[in-house]
Amino acid sequence: MNNTRFATAVHILTILADSPEEWVNSDWIAGSININPAMVRKELSVLQERGMVVGRKGKEGGSRLNKSSKEISLADVYCAVKNSEVLGKKNLNPSPKCPVGKDINKELAILFSATDQLVMDSLSGKTLEDFARKFR
Amino acid sequence: MNNTRFATAVHILTILADSPEEWVNSDWIAGSININPAMVRKELSVLQERGMVVGRKGKEGGSRLNKSSKEISLADVYCAVKNSEVLGKKNLNPSPKCPVGKDINKELAILFSATDQLVMDSLSGKTLEDFARKFR
DNA sequence: CTTAACTGTAACAAAAACTATTACAATTAA
DNA sequence: TTAATTGTAATAGTTTTTGTTACAGTTAAG
Numbered sequence: 001m002n003n004t005r006f007a008t009a010v011h012i013l014t015i016l017a018d019s020p021e022e023w024v025n026s027d028w029i030a031g032s033i034n035i036n037p038a039m040v041r042k043e044l045s046v047l048q049e050r051g052m053v054v055g056r057k058g059k060e061g062g063s064r065l066n067k068s069s070k071e072i073s074l075a076d077v078y079c080a081v082k083n084s085e086v087l088g089k090k091n092l093n094p095s096p097k098c099p100v101g102k103d104i105n106k107e108l109a110i111l112f113s114a115t116d117q118l119v120m121d122s123l124s125g126k127t128l129e130d131f132a133r134k135f136r
Numbered sequence: 137m138n139n140t141r142f143a144t145a146v147h148i149l150t151i152l153a154d155s156p157e158e159w160v161n162s163d164w165i166a167g168s169i170n171i172n173p174a175m176v177r178k179e180l181s182v183l184q185e186r187g188m189v190v191g192r193k194g195k196e197g198g199s200r201l202n203k204s205s206k207e208i209s210l211a212d213v214y215c216a217v218k219n220s221e222v223l224g225k226k227n228l229n230p231s232p233k234c235p236v237g238k239d240i241n242k243e244l245a246i247l248f249s250a251t252d253q254l255v256m257d258s259l260s261g262k263t264l265e266d267f268a269r270k271f272r
Numbered sequence: 273c274t275t276a277a278c279t280g281t282a283a284c285a286a287a288a289a290c291t292a293t294t295a296c297a298a299t300t301a302a
Numbered sequence: 303t304t305a306a307t308t309g310t311a312a313t314a315g316t317t318t319t320t321g322t323t324a325c326a327g328t329t330a331a332g
Contacts, residue, residue: 196277
């Protein structure tokens with residue numbers, strides 16, 4: 001994760017969590033994060049697929065949470081945006097002729113999964129509500 | 137970490153750990169990982185700065201561990217190569233006018249540090265020796 | 273004292289990932 | 303009917319990552 005996607009997603013969800021009744025539009029959210037509204041809509045789209053958010057089209061449209069912020073964990077968010085493992089990529093093309101090269105990726109895979117799981121377990125104990133509360 | 141640096145560094149160190157007496161040259165290591173020798177030397181250079189490895193120039197030169205593989209933890213390796221936090225980058229330029237934007241990065245910083253620390257704590261319990269043993 | 277095999281490092285190039293921007297069809301409220 | 307908005311695609315620009323080439327400096331060994 002050498003990108004801003006987790007930060008962006010948490011930012012979006014925090015705003016929605018603080019106005020659970022309202023349909024907040026992407027322009028407003030984009031103004032708070034200071035990025036392009038289209039970027040916000042892209043990320044909202046992902047959060048919708050995961051069932052965290054629901055969108056409404058047309059005039060007076062926008063987005064809001066699809067469930068209580070108590071029911072959304074930061075692990076849900078991480079899971080939605082993550083596109084690499086915590087410890088990075090494995091070796092791309094290690095030599096099968098070398099005893100180390102032959103098995104390195106298998107061993108790294110074990111280590112990488114365990115490390116990812118550690119992070120997931122920790123984040124699954126943290127709710128969006130807990131996080132969003134700090135901004136009210 | 138959306139790169140191969142941790143995998144590369146562990147691969148290098150595993151090879152060195154399995155021949156603690158020998159001066160292994162960058163060509164040999166590069167052959168096992170299947171990358172350019174100059175990339176190996178770049179990473180070796182970082183591992184040297186951290187005191188894990190020592191290099192010898194000239195004919196019959198190469199690298200070897202500077203301490204027992206029992207004394208090198210995977211946290212040392214991670215620390216040497218990491219260039220981003222586990223949960224990625226914070227928001228680049230959030231709006232100070234919005235209650236969320238104003239403080240989001242401060243709150244994210246707390247979360248991000250705690251998550252990084254979790255990973256470090258876990259890796260600090262794993263030695264290079266334990267890892268390298270699997271390949272002998 | 274010359275040669276061959278290395279390291280260490282810099283400079284540059286290529287590829288991949290990430291972020292930003294523009295545009296527009298489809299939808300909806302008023 | 304109009305104006306505001308989503309959802310999405312296409313494209314461009316920027317940053318990060320990976321690969322390559324080159325070479326001065328070092329060292330072992332004949």
